[in-house]
Amino acid sequence: MTRLLFAVGVLSLFACTGTSTDSGDANCDGVVEVEQVSLRSDADGVLTVPVAVDANDDAFMVMVARDGGLVSADTVVDAEGDVRLSWEDWLSGRDSLTNAFYASSEVTSLNWPIRAEDAPLGAGEWTVYASTLDADGYPKARQDATVTVVRRSCVAGTPTLKVTVVYAQGLDEDREVATAVEAAVLRWAQIYGAYGLELDVSYASSDLATSVSEPLPGGDEYGPLYEDIGEGVVVVVADDVDGYADLYGEAGGIPGPYVASGHSAVAVSWLVHAGTDAAFTDDEVLVFGETMAHEVGHYLGLFHPVEMDWSLWDALSDTKRCTSESACEAALGDNLMFPYPVCGERSCTEQTVLSDDQSGVLGLNVGFR
Ligand SMILES: [Zn+2]
Structure with missing residues (x-):
């Protein structure tokens, strides 16, 4: 097929x-x-x-x-x-x-x-x-x-990551979705670009079901998909990931593989970002882009600087070791790899910051070349 x-x-x-x-x-x-x-x-x-x-x-x-x-x-x-x-x-x-x-x-x-x-x-x-x-x-x-x-x-020029954004069936023809995805990818490219890391993005349509599997436990659709694409990071845009109404996105591994497998993708839900009205506000587009940057950050080897039990951390020395929800939101709430979006009544905190050690991990991943 x-x-x-x-x-x-x-x-x-x-x-x-x-x-x-x-x-x-x-x-x-x-x-x-x-x-x-x-x-x-x-x-x-x-x-x-x-x-x-x-x-x-x-x-x-x-x-x-x-x-x-x-x-x-x-x-x-x-x-x-x-x-x-x-x-x-x-x-x-x-x-x-x-x-x-x-x-x-x-x-x-x-x-x-x-x-x-x-x-x-x-x-x-x-x-x-x-x-x-x-x-x-x-x-x-x-x-x-x-x-x-x-x-x-070694890379003398600007390290560049090949990315293929794959739309689940029919989503590329939905202007609301496609416009938001392209704007979100730009947001993602800006976030990485601030740290000297470039994206080379292609778009593809597919006949993947609009509800895709979670790539971390693995899904049958991702092996054949990666085999067709054959390089870089594959980001699948779907209505939802395994039916979850609150899952923004998920990466297939930390780090993820550059060979075909059931884990060789990042999956993101456009609908969870757009909300129940299924229409994107400007803020929702920004969060969508941050989700792409965050989940691909996992795929390239980054962990959350702190997990939500506030007692497990990444192994990087320049991300702060906080131990409570309030302290962690204050210290790391603007970090790209914070475990969840920090939102008030009107807007969410922009999560775009990477520490030197975090951007270092990205640059050392062999996907950047
Ligand atoms: Zn995460």
């Missing part, structure tokens, strides 16, 4: 477009190298993923996918043999760095470095250890997995 009504390059993500042979800034061209291999986990359920880092590479992402079984990405070891990231340091804490550790689905994505303080890479043979697990999260031995490694050369 053709889901997209326009022609797109299938699997263009897997087109390698050149190799760097010299060192130096002249080669900071943001070029990505993509390798896909089939691997089998060992007797302990461990997958050993080699990552051959070039001198100009400044970030990589390892994506592990397995049919009908859980996976996690657990440990990063650099070319010197030093452990740069270990899941054991993070599982019991109250700070969130990546969801790659959590074996919650059949695909996992680990971007490295995550934070500016995790850089630089350093050339040589790196190793990422991942796991195949059973439904209870215990290691499952000798399981096949498809592993995709994306390496990015």
Whole structure:
């Protein structure tokens, strides 16, 4: 079944477009190298993923996918043999760095470095250890997995993210919706643009149902959709996400994958933003744009600076550690990644601010090139 009504390059993500042979800034061209291999986990359920880092590479992402079984990405070891990231340091804490550790689905994505303080890479043979697990999260031995490694050369120009906005069936022909979506995307582009990050946005119509699945638990529609588009971040605009009347949007992972899977999308509801009159005010358009920027922020690796229990935080040192609703709204209510819109009777607080560490996480995601 053709889901997209326009022609797109299938699997263009897997087109390698050149190799760097010299060192130096002249080669900071943001070029990505993509390798896909089939691997089998060992007797302990461990997958050993080699990552051959070039001198100009400044970030990589390892994506592990397995049919009908859980996976996690657990440990990063650099070319010197030093452990740069270990899941054991993070599982019991109250700070969130990546969801790659959590074996919650059949695909996992680990971007490295995550934070500016995790850089630089350093050339040589790196190793990422991942796991195949059973439904209870215990290691499952000798399981096949498809592993995709994306390496990015440093970016000398403006880092740019490829985005495809996909309308669920018929919504592109609804002028109220399409006008609001385009204005919201502009708002999103302004928010990221203030931090030197650019969007390259295409629009597509589709025959997706107007109520789409939640991409975090996963939906059958997203794998074929991503396969058709083949690169960047896919943002699906629907009436609603899984029937919820109060869900603005949802991302497929923190970070999300750049390979086809049931989680390879951000889904947003236009109707939840427009409200019961199904017509957009200017403020509702702004919040819609902030939702896109927020949910794609998750997809690129950002957590909320504080979760709504006020006792779990992101792992970034320059987002304030508040511990109550009032203190958090005061300290972080204007932050793009605040967990909910802060609204008074007449209007909502603009949520457009990113800390240096937050914008650093976005820029290190291999989607920006
Ligand atoms: Zn969120």
